[in-house]
Amino acid sequence: MGLAKRIIPCLDVENGRVVKGVNFVDIRDAGDPVEIAIRYNEQGADEITFLDITASHEGRDTTVHTVEKIAEEVFIPLTVGGGIRTVDDIRTMLNAGADKVSINTAAIHNPDLVRESAERFGSQCIVVAIDAKRVADVDGQPRWEIFTHGGRKPTGIDAVAWAVRMAALGAGEILLTSMDRDGTKNGFELGVTRAITDAVEIPVIASGGVGNLDHLVDGILLGGADAVLAASIFHFGEYTVPEAKAYMAARGIEVRL
Amino acid sequence: MSGSVAVIDYGMGNLHSVASALAHAGADRVLVTHDADLIREADRVVFPGVGAIRDCMAEIRRLRCDQLLADALADGHKPVLAICVGMQALMSHSEENGGVPCLDTIPGEVRYFGNPLVGSQGERLKVPHMGWNEVRQERDHPLWQGIADLTRFYFVHSYYVDAIERELVAGSVQYGVTFDAALARDNLFAVQFHPEKSHTAGLRLLRNFLEWNGQC
Structure with missing residues (x-):
């Protein structure tokens, strides 16, 4: 027995409200991120990821306030991502009570932000989010590139090489989302998951495409991921976190029950 | 009654989650501070820590938190809880940042997990050690009360403690x-994991700390 594989529900939050909606049968307010985070905490989620998609600057203050309220009530690790651009943004979120901050586009524009923030706050709280999309094979080998703007804009950066570079700069964890699979419910893109988990020493969270519990199992057993992140299968009550854990445990995966 | 709990703040990272977990676990009063008088007057002391050891040690010494901690420990019956890098800072020396002398409160070394790190079945293990792992209780202690052996706690660290005694x-x-996840000596209990992030088990350990008389 040893370290458990983690299950991480993800909340997409805009102006302090969960945007994709959550259908717990007995929840009072399906859009309140604090109430939803508490619910996942009670269900035995191993961590919670909070993805802020607020565009406006004013909305950001709401986000900070929401993070503060979650941190007062939820005693499992909380990762906050979305719109993190500077060391000050990271400090603001950590001070609000986030345990980890996820950096995505800002790392592409300024890779040094990863090094600087890891040195300042410690690698343990710096997650680099990678949005990868499969592109044309090279010499018969599959290749994945980093895309920005929700998967619309290619960067030309090789996703595996990028993960290695981010780890070298001090990232403590990689949050890998397949843009080919995100929202499809067809399962993780296992090729890129395996390629990146094999290439880096740091933990990798697989994300994008979960539609059933076998997908979670595949992400761990075939993709080699250390944690699996899912949103809709939990939000819409298709599965609970304990159901997912029991399913994974029955397939020989070590989980925290 | 827990009385007052001083969480020693030497400027390394956010201590709100430690403070709010202590409040949630039933602390009467939680102070996040490096004020010498407040720490001396507190009924209990928590010594947390995040980030790199060199910066932590520099701030601990600059703010004279080393002396405050030594006074609290010498008190003999004031319960002291060290968490994560707080536990590592108590050891003699750390391999991190090219080698850093620590407080030498407890003889022993803080070592890097090693690269590559391999598990019992030959599988490669990731560093940092991040997530929920089982803690084997090597002996009875008031802080383990009501917590089953091999309960999982949340860890995030790349260096581990190896005590001589x-x-x-x-x-x-x-x-x-096999590394030291918890050390106990007199009125001191030190943990590598984060009780403030370990859900029910972590809150129970904090409650046990709040009810502990500092004897074991």
Whole structure:
């Protein structure tokens, strides 16, 4: 027995409200991120990821306030991502009570932000989010590139090489989302998951495409991921976190029950 | 009654989650501070820590938190809880940042997990050690009360504690190596994991700390 594989529900939050909606049968307010985070905490989620998609600057203050309220009530690790651009943004979120901050586009524009923030706050709280999309094979080998703007804009950066570079700069964890699979419910893109988990020493969270519990199992057993992140299968009550854990445990995966 | 709890703040990272977990676990009063008088007057002391050891040690010394901690420990019956890098800072020396002398409160070394790190079945293990792992309770202690042996706690660290006096080890974890997850000596309890992030088990350990008389 040893370290458990983690299950991480993800909340997409805009102006302090969960945007994709959550259908717990007995929840009072399906859009309140604090109430939803508490619910996942009670269900035995191993961590919670909070993805802020607020565009406006004013909305950001709401986000900070929401993070503060979650941190007062939820005693499992909380990762906050979305719109993190500077060391000050990271400090603001950590001070609000986030345990980890996820950096995505800002790392592409300024890779040094990863090094600087890891040195300042410690690698343990710096997650680099990678949005990868499969592109044309090279010499018969599959290749994945980093895309920005929700998967619309290619960067030309090789996703595996990028993960290695981010780890070298001090990232403590990689949050890998397949843009080919995100929202499809067809399962993780296992090729890129395996390629990146094999290439880096740091933990990798697989994300994008979960539609059933076998997908979670595949992400761990075939993709080699250390944690699996899912949103809709939990939000819409298709599965609970304990159901997912029991399913994974029955397939020989070590989980925290 | 827990009385007042001083969480020693030497400027390394956010201590709100430690403070709010202590409040949630039933603390009467929680102070996040490096004020010498407040720490001396507190009924209990928590010594947390995040980030790199060199910066932590520099701030601990600059703010004279080393002396405050030594006074609290010398008090003999004031319960002291050290968490994560707070536990590592108590050791003699750390391999991190090219080698850093620590407080030498407990003889022993803080070592890197090693690269590559390999598990019992030959599998490669990731560093940092991040997530929920089982803590084997090596001996009875008031802080383990109501917590089953091999309960999982949340860890996030790349360096681990290896104490020389093995009788101080109150909890251990397997992760490529067997490392010291909890040390206990007199009125001191030190943990590598984060009780403030370990859900029910973590809150129970904090409640046990709040009810502990500092004897074991």
